[in-house]
Amino acid sequence: MPKMMKTGIEGLDRVLCGGLLHHNSVLVKGAPGCGKTTLGIQTVYNGAVMFDEPGVIVLFEQFPQQLYRDLMSYDWDIEKLVRENKLRVIFSSPDQVVAPDKMRESPLVSQIHDAAMEIGAIRILIDSITHILNLASDTRHAREMLLRFINALKSIGLTPIMTAEAENRLGAIGIDEYLCDCVLLLSSEASKDKTFHVRELTIRKTRGHDHLRGRHLFKLSRAGIEVFPLTQAHVSEDIAGERAAGKLEKLSSGISGLDDLLGGGYPRGTSTIITGMPGTFKTTLAAQFAVKGAEPGDKSLIISFTEHPEFFAALMEEKGLRVRAMAREGRLKVWHFTPKESYIEELLYRLEAEMDGNGITRLVVDGINEIERSIEAPEAYKDVISTFLSACASRGVTSLFTQKMDQFTGHSPLTDIRYASMFDGIVYLGTIEIESSVHKVVSVLKMRGSNYSNDLREIVCDNTGIKVLSKFIGLSGVLSGNAQGQYKKNIEELFQPLYFIRDFLEILSTTEMAPDERDAVVQNLRGETNKLVDKLKIHFDVKS
Amino acid sequence: MPKTILIADDNEAVRTILRLSLQFKGYKLIEVDDGAQALAVLKDTPVDLLISDIAMPNMTGLELLDKLRADAGGGAHKQLPIIICSAESDAKRDNIIARGATDFVAKPYRPLEMLEVIAKIFRQG
Known part of the structure; x- marks a missing residue:
């Protein structure tokens, strides 16, 4: 040569x-x-x-x-x-x-x-x-x-x-x-x-x-x-082999209840998308992985498409995440990147250099909707995400990507998560309304290489970060994206028959009726009562 | 001659309760799943009253209401009594009546309450 x-x-x-x-x-x-x-x-x-x-x-x-x-x-x-x-x-x-x-x-x-x-x-x-x-x-x-x-x-x-x-x-x-x-x-x-x-x-x-x-x-x-340069990384054989054998080491999410749901944590080298409506703690949940989840040897990088590093740090400090201290110790970097003002390819190029040069182990990309918005050809979006994912996978970097769901579609979140199959894991964040108060919930929809739980758990966030509470019982339909609608439908289905029974018992006791007419009403009441009992059993998961 | 009532609601449980309540009062019933089906029935079947839910697939109760109050069927249904029902907390009674509904009943409702509203409409009609 x-x-x-x-x-x-x-x-x-x-x-x-x-x-x-x-x-x-x-x-x-x-x-x-x-x-x-x-x-x-x-x-x-x-x-x-x-x-x-x-x-x-x-x-x-x-x-x-x-x-x-x-x-x-x-x-x-x-x-x-x-x-x-x-x-x-x-x-x-x-x-x-x-x-x-x-x-x-x-x-x-x-x-x-x-x-x-x-x-x-x-x-x-x-x-x-x-x-x-x-x-x-x-x-x-x-x-x-x-x-x-x-x-x-x-x-x-x-x-x-x-x-x-x-x-x-x-x-x-x-x-x-x-x-x-x-x-x-x-x-x-x-x-x-x-x-x-x-x-x-x-x-x-x-x-x-x-x-x-x-x-x-x-x-x-x-x-x-x-x-x-346009590059296409390949997953290293070591990691591919480990993945196939399903024995990947688990990295803590920094939230103990979420680690339980994930089956121990995020498997090393996998990419997970965190998706949910605005205000469901997506960014905090992802940042907590980079900050609280980090082990002494870990180096984390957070890329924010929307917030300046100082502002991002201030927001996270309010949630008890020591972003500034970790940055001073050289264990965390926060990058701000505006897709409208630069190339995604430039970001990928710098990201690969950073991963290779500084040994990044945990990556958080906050707000990938911004990438989609900045790409002219929609078909190129998949390539860009795929390059991100393979750049991480080939280096064994564990990555989280947050994505905002459209608040008004009311469709299943699974159809809203673009190219969901490209990610190893999907964590869904949503809200449900119970007796006029809104609760935030988390659920793991998918996690390759892990024995994850299907439970729906309530999450709360205060000045010490996110906590995952106990399991919700008896409320289905949160994943319909329209929890409120599902909740109302449940109420209709349970209360309409109950009101019917009450009103017709009233009619029976106050109205003169022919015997066969009375029999018909009693029979209807019996039928509706039995149906209601069955519905309540399903609803509250009562076996007998 | 018994009055004919058309029920448009995609929730089978709700329709059952209405059916049992209305049949007790001797009304004749036609049941459909959504607004589009209701429109099809109204095209060639004489109906005395329509009870419609709002949130339904294909065509919502409000779209159905708008179509009937406009000129669907050559304006034949401009005078048809229509009761709109809904479990939506943002469904405002005054707005729905202003839009052309004869009356509005919030879900879940008591059958006696619904029978009362129907009887009142037929007394006035």
């Missing part, structure tokens, strides 16, 4: 499976303003600063002042590199590419040659070859001119990185793409939901080495380009 030329843009080097190849010509193509020049300058700059590979930057139809002004928005000191003889910037014009006659080199190539020799340059950026191609009279001429130019650069020992304009990523493939060894396509499109443009990078080809397929998002900041 030849030595790779790293771009120094970490995510891009991952997409390129290590970096570029020395002496491969690289084409960076995209519409105006999508970051081609930035990517090119950054690659040359990083070469000089990080890898001791000096570079040359060739700009057409641009003035030096303009370049230095444009570069002020980045943290790069180009002038310093020039002073240190690690970089040369050549301002030229396209007609300098053309040689006066076939026996001589073009003036630009000579100039590049001299500059490269002077500082021992390895990398070169040509911005852009579109200017050169515009000089050609026809396609054949353009092809010949470009090929000769590329070969001249390669023969000097340089690795050319060239930018080219494209109307859009999906446009016809130009000759430049055939002639270059490695083609990177950039695009930038306005997004209807984000507050910024969505930038994507696709690799068309990389001669001599592999690359990651698919569209990789990137962003531009003061540090230049940052690429977030």
Whole structure:
């Protein structure tokens, strides 16, 4: 395997499976303003600063002042590199590419040659070859001119990185793409939901080495380009084996009554969705796992899509969860992430780095509805969640995701939990109304690899956190999502016959009736009484 | 000629109680599960009174009420006496009567109370 030329843009080097190849010509193509020049300058700059590979930057139809002004928005000191003889910037014009006659080199190539020799340059950026191609009279001429130019650069020992304009990523493939060894396509499109443009990078080809397929998002900041590779983690065999054998270690939820329901706790490396109406303590229940459930060796990460870390900590401190103290001890981090203002891919990229770098064992993702809302293509939601889940599973991280259910659908929560089958566990939080007061309840609907209980338990939350109380008896229908409706239906079914019996006993004792009419009423009363007894038996679980 | 009463309620237990109570008073009954079925019956069967629950599948009692008071059946049911019943705590008697119901009875109700309301409607009609 030849030595790779790293771009120094970490995510891009991952997409390129290590970096570029020395002496491969690289084409960076995209519409105006999508970051081609930035990517090119950054690659040359990083070469000089990080890898001791000096570079040359060739700009057409641009003035030096303009370049230095444009570069002020980045943290790069180009002038310093020039002073240190690690970089040369050549301002030229396209007609300098053309040689006066076939026996001589073009003036630009000579100039590049001299500059490269002077500082021992390895990398070169040509911005852009579109200017050169515009000089050609026809396609054949353009092809010949470009090929000769590329070969001249390669023969000097340089690795050319060239930018080219494209109307859009999906446009016809130009000759430049055939002639270059490695083609990177950039695009930038306005997004209807984000507050910024969505930038994507696709690799068309990389001669001599592999690359990651698919569209990789990137962003531009003061540090230049940052690429977030599309990754798909796989569950490690150790964990898959343990899972299959059903012998996963259990992690405490930090709530003793809930641990009982879960069959000991959440199995290690599993992902559970906590779902319920607003105000049913979903966030607290999940945070309690990260804070109170944590063992001395555990490291927890909480990602909140809605609350700023300080505010989140304050909310949880009110519930007796020592978020601040744990954060000070380095055992807990709280991240705030606004899907509208950034890529989910960026979050995933940082999350994986955090899990690998800091050994996260417990993860809480609060409010995954926000992810769904921020994704343009609904079908991509499943992929995003699946990437989250496999990133956790492959590292043995135990994760909880909270999801808000729609308060007004009144449908079964199971149909409301999107892609419920993707999660190993489902914990449902709901409310029921009993004699005009609202009680909050918890139930474990599913927990793979665990002997969980089907009980419905009441939960309360005070300044010491969540507690799970004893089992409810005799109230069914909480999971219909309309506990109140079910409760009313029960009352109707029990009280209507009771009122009937009482009223008709009254009628019997106060009304003159023919004997057969009286017999009929008595018979109806007997029938309704027996039915009522049966209903009450079922309702209160009375056996005899 | 006994009066014919149409009962729309998806709860079988509630219908049974109504049936036993109303038959005792000699009324003739037709029972359906929801608003849509009630509308179908009313299309070709003469009915003297409708007793309807609110929360029913397919068509709720209030949707049924609106349709009858609008012009379903060519306006033939604009005058049909309608008693709306409900266990919903937010079902307000005044609103339901303003919407076109003849009377409103909260569930669970006593059969004697329901018989009283029916008798009163028929006396006035």
